[in-house]
Structures are given as structure tokens and as C-alpha cells.
Amino acid sequence: MNKDLVFKCGDHYFSYNISFIKEIKEWITPTVLPSTTKYIEGFINIRGEIIPVFDFMEIIKEEKQSNKKALIVVDCLNKLVAFSVFSVSDIIEYDHISNAPNNFVDGMNYINGIIENDNRSIFSINLIKLVEKVMVGE
Amino acid sequence: MRVDLYRIDKLVDLMGEILILQEEIKNSLTFNKETNCLSKLEVITQELQENIISMRAHPIDLAFQRMRKVVREAARLSNKEVDLILEGEKTSIDRSILEAIIDPLTHMVRNSVDHGIENSEIRKLNFKPIKGKIYLRAFHISGRVIIEVEDDGCGLSKSKIIKKAKNNDIITDEKNLTEMDIYNLIFSSGFSTSEAVSNLSGRGVGMDIVKREIDKVGGKISISSEENKGTKFRLSLPLTLSVMEGILLRVNSKNFIIPISDVMETFDIDYSKIIKIKDEVSIYKYRNEYVSVFNIKHLFNEGNILPRVGVCVVSEYGLKYIIAVDEIVDKNRFVIKSIEKNYKNVGGFSSSTILGDGSVSLIVDVNFFAKKIENNSKLGEYCE
Numbered sequence: 001m002n003k004d005l006v007f008k009c010g011d012h013y014f015s016y017n018i019s020f021i022k023e024i025k026e027w028i029t030p031t032v033l034p035s036t037t038k039y040i041e042g043f044i045n046i047r048g049e050i051i052p053v054f055d056f057m058e059i060i061k062e063e064k065q066s067n068k069k070a071l072i073v074v075d076c077l078n079k080l081v082a083f084s085v086f087s088v089s090d091i092i093e094y095d096h097i098s099n100a101p102n103n104f105v106d107g108m109n110y111i112n113g114i115i116e117n118d119n120r121s122i123f124s125i126n127l128i129k130l131v132e133k134v135m136v137g138e
Numbered sequence: 139m140r141v142d143l144y145r146i147d148k149l150v151d152l153m154g155e156i157l158i159l160q161e162e163i164k165n166s167l168t169f170n171k172e173t174n175c176l177s178k179l180e181v182i183t184q185e186l187q188e189n190i191i192s193m194r195a196h197p198i199d200l201a202f203q204r205m206r207k208v209v210r211e212a213a214r215l216s217n218k219e220v221d222l223i224l225e226g227e228k229t230s231i232d233r234s235i236l237e238a239i240i241d242p243l244t245h246m247v248r249n250s251v252d253h254g255i256e257n258s259e260i261r262k263l264n265f266k267p268i269k270g271k272i273y274l275r276a277f278h279i280s281g282r283v284i285i286e287v288e289d290d291g292c293g294l295s296k297s298k299i300i301k302k303a304k305n306n307d308i309i310t311d312e313k314n315l316t317e318m319d320i321y322n323l324i325f326s327s328g329f330s331t332s333e334a335v336s337n338l339s340g341r342g343v344g345m346d347i348v349k350r351e352i353d354k355v356g357g358k359i360s361i362s363s364e365e366n367k368g369t370k371f372r373l374s375l376p377l378t379l380s381v382m383e384g385i386l387l388r389v390n391s392k393n394f395i396i397p398i399s400d401v402m403e404t405f406d407i408d409y410s411k412i413i414k415i416k417d418e419v420s421i422y423k424y425r426n427e428y429v430s431v432f433n434i435k436h437l438f439n440e441g442n443i444l445p446r447v448g449v450c451v452v453s454e455y456g457l458k459y460i461i462a463v464d465e466i467v468d469k470n471r472f473v474i475k476s477i478e479k480n481y482k483n484v485g486g487f488s489s490s491t492i493l494g495d496g497s498v499s500l501i502v503d504v505n506f507f508a509k510k511i512e513n514n515s516k517l518g519e520y521c522e
């Protein structure tokens with residue numbers, strides 16, 4: 001049985017494996033990093049740690065989201081990073097995950113597969129690949 | 139008495155937390171103007187902090203004694219006679235900085251034996267004592283630790299450096315290069331002035347890595363040299379990696395910090411003294427000198443209005459320029475927090491800190507923007 005944290009961004013549901021999740025916070029304005037590096041919004045302070053904030057929507061769809069209400073802080077690849085998302089829904093348990101259709105292009109690389117739950121199609125995100133991507137930032 | 143380094147690290151962290159909290163208290167108290175007890179707290183925290191920092195300090199001798207062996211080995215391999223003279227071995231330096239500079243120092247000392255000191259025949263011809271001398275000095279100067287590696291060898295040959303830099307496509311043209319610029323070319327990656335690769339100093343991947351290591355701990359490196367007289371490398375290192383003195387400034391209602399060690403002066407900008415050259419390049423007549431102005435608002439793509447306060451800074455290579463900001467908020471000591479720990483090295487900002495209100499503020503890397511200005515002005519000349 002796997003456990004995922006489900007969150008909403010745009011019209012879709014996504015999920016991270018629960019083992020990576022450090023904490024969920026209300027969205028706070030990060031200190032902007034003036035640079036041309038992609039995806040990074042800025043930095044926030046969580047109990048004395050400087051944590052970079054990335055726009056989840058921008059990584060997946062290459063478009064900035066205007067409606068951000070939550071921050072998901074994850075511990076991945078020995079780094080603490082935060083992703084801004086629209087809202088955090090719930091935690092689900094599942095044992096079946098189906099492959100994403102081949103014609104699903106957006107953010108294809110970061111998707112483990114699709115979980116069907118409660119009449120929702122949830123895109124399960126491969127967080128390691130996602131974090132690798134934002135660390136490079138092109 | 140020996141104290142576990144981990145425990146001291148923990149103390150340093152806690153000290154940082156107290157500093158941040160103190161700022162927070164200050165913020166909330168300013169309404170009541172009740173700051174008398176606060177200034178007492180400030181004195182105590184500063185004293186506490188200095189004490190903790192001194193606990194982390196070690197005499198530089200630890201590194202210097204290692205260099206004796208390095209010099210002996212290097213002299214034996216290159217068949218040269220070299221004396222190592224140590225000065226200021228008791229100078230104290232932060233343990234983590236000490237550890238970080240041992241490798242670069244080893245490399246520099248080896249370089250001095252290998253490339254600096256001539257062999258005895260040449261020294262005889264030049265009426266120098268047969269035995270070469272290498273000085274290793276350490277001392278404190280205005281809140282920084284200075285380490286010098288000096289030899290009485292052949293000195294750096296400017297023509298050789300230029301030739302090599304051209305061959306390695308580091309530069310295309312030596313025009314407009316000052317003496318300092320030429321010496322600094324040896325820090326470019328893939329550079330070695332020795333014609334043949336020797337088994338001692340290796341393949342010339344050296345000095346750029348030395349510089350990178352020194353950069354990492356917030357150090358600066360400079361060179362002075364005279365042909366046939368010798369070369370002097372000077373490292374300027376911070377006393378500690380945990381706290382830094384700086385000025386807090388505001389641009390577009392965002393806070394930034396410039397380390398005080400880089401600041402020469404702050405002043406109100408007199409708009410009549412500004413000469414605009416092109417969109418992003420303007421110069422200012424500052425104390426009978428023309429220096430470039432860097433408008434920090436360019437970073438936010440809002441460079442049209444020039445703010446009214448100027449901060450004159452000087453880069454590690456001695457380039458003076460003015461950073462234009464909206465206002466100066468405060469001068470204070472700030473706890474340094476690494477950006478790289480959870481992200482990566484970002485251009486333009488060396489690290490960050492947490493302000494009294496809990497927000498993050500970025501610490502400006504003066505050297506990064508100095509390089510940008512240099513490139514910009516070169517481009518300007520090229521266009522003309």
C-alpha cells in the first residue's frame with residue numbers, strides 16, 4: 001500500500017509520495033531572487049533554514065500560476081525545497097497505478113502514472129526528477 | 139580543555155538565533171522607544187558572540203607547519219634550495235576556514251617553489267643569494283585575516299602571461315588590460331605559465347581552483363609582483379563564517395545587504411554628476427574620478443529611474459563602482475545563512491540572512507556585479 005499527498009493545481013490533481021513531505025504551510029510571499037534562473041520564485045525562512053520556493057505549475061506546464069494558497073515543503077535529494085500549489089486536498093492510499101497515456105505531453109517526464117481515486121484522476125509525481133530539474137533551472 | 143567541535147557549532151547556531159530574536163524584539167519595541175535595556179542586551183550578545191567565535195579559533199600555525207614539509211618536498215623534487223620563513227604563526231583563524239585554506243595554500247607554496255624560485259645558476263647570474271626565500275605571513279587587519287605567500291624568485295612575466303592567455307583563447311587582445319588584469323589572468327581556468335608541465339605543480343589547473351576555494355569561504359586573493367624580484371600572493375579572509383557586518387538597504391521595497399568590508403562610502407546621488415552612456419551604462423563623477431553606476435533596479439527590469447542613494451563599493455580586483463539604491467535602512471551584524479545548502483550557487487548573491495521580521499534577505503556579491511560592469515563597459519568600447 002502506497003501513501004500519497006494529493007494537491008490541486010490548475011484543473012488537475014497531483015500527488016507526492018508521503019515519505020518526502022516535510023510540512024505543509026500557508027503560502028507566504030518569498031524573498032524574490034532577481035535572476036533569470038527558471039522556476040525559482042525566491043526564498044523563505046522556515047525555523048532558521050533558507051528554503052527555495054518553486055512554482056509547481058511553471059515546472060509542469062511552463063506557465064506561471066496566479067492562484068497560490070499553499071506551500072508543500074519536501075525533503076528530497078538532501079535538500080529542503082518548497083513548491084507553491086493552489087491547494088492541498090488529502091492523503092490517499094492506493095495499490096494500483098496506471099501508466100500515463102503516451103499522448104499526455106505536459107510534464108510527462110515527471111509523472112509516475114495516474115491514480116484513480118474518488119472519481120479523480122491524480123497524476124503521481126516523480127519528485128526526484130522534479131527536484132533534479134529545478135536544481136538545474138537551465 | 140578540548141571541546142567537541144559539534145557542540146561549538148551548535149552554540150554558534152544558537153547565537154545566531156539570539157541575534158535574530160534580538161532584532162525581532164527591537165522591531166516590536168521601537169513603538170515604545172524603550173531601547174535602553176535593548177542596548178544592554180546588544181552589548182552582551184556581541185560579547186557572547188565574540189567569545190564563542192574565539193572558541194572556534196585556532197592558531198594558523200597548524201597550516202603553516204604543514205607547509206614546511208611541502209616546501210621541503212617541492213625543493214627536493216625541483217633541485218632548488220629554499221628557505222621557508224614563517225611570521226605571525228600565532229594569528230588565530232576560524233577552524234573551518236583554516237581547514238578550507240590548507241589545500242589552496244599548499245598549491246600556492248608549491249607554485250612558489252616550482253615557478254617562483256629560480257634554480258641556483260640563474261640566481262647566481264642575477265646576483266641573488268643561492269638559497270631562495272619564501273615568506274609565509276599571517277596577521278589581522280580591520281576585522282579580516284590576511285595571509286601572504288611571498289617569494290624572492292623571478293616574478294610574474296606579463297608578456298608570458300599574455301602570450302599564454304592568447305594561446306589558450308582566454309583573451310584576444312591585450313589592449314586596455316591593466317597590470318592587475320594581466321596578473322588576474324592566471325586565475326582563469328586552464329592556465330599555466332610554466333612552458334613544460336612539471337610533475338610538481340601539475341597541469342596548470344591550479345590557480346583557478348585555488349581562487350574558487352578561497353571564494354567559497356568569502357576570501358579574496360590578490361597578486362603583486364615585480365620581474366626578477368619576486369611575487370606576493372595575498373589572501374584576505376573573514377574572521378568567521380557565521381556572522382557578517384553589513385548595511386541593509388532597500389530597493390523597490392525589497393531588502394538587500396552589502397557586506398561592510400566591500401563598502402567605501404555611502405552618499406546622496408547628485409543627478410547632475412551622472413553621465414549616461416547608453417541604456418544600462420552610466421558613470422558618475424565621484425571624488426574627481428569617473429566610476430560606473432550599477433542600478434540595482436535593472437535586476438527587476440525597472441532600470442529607468444535612478445534611485446537617490448549611492449553606495450560606493452570596491453571589488454576584490456580594486457574596481458570601484460557605485461550601487462544605486464532607494465534607501466539605507468540599517469547598519470548591523472547579520473547571521474549568514476547558506477543559499478547553497480538547499481539550493482545552489484546563485485549569481486550575484488553570495489548568501490542570505492534572516493531579518494528581524496523573519497523574512498529572508500539576500501547578501502550582494504560585489505565581485506559578481508563588478509565583472510558584469512567590466513564586461514558591459516568593454517562591450518561599450520567595442521561598439522564605438
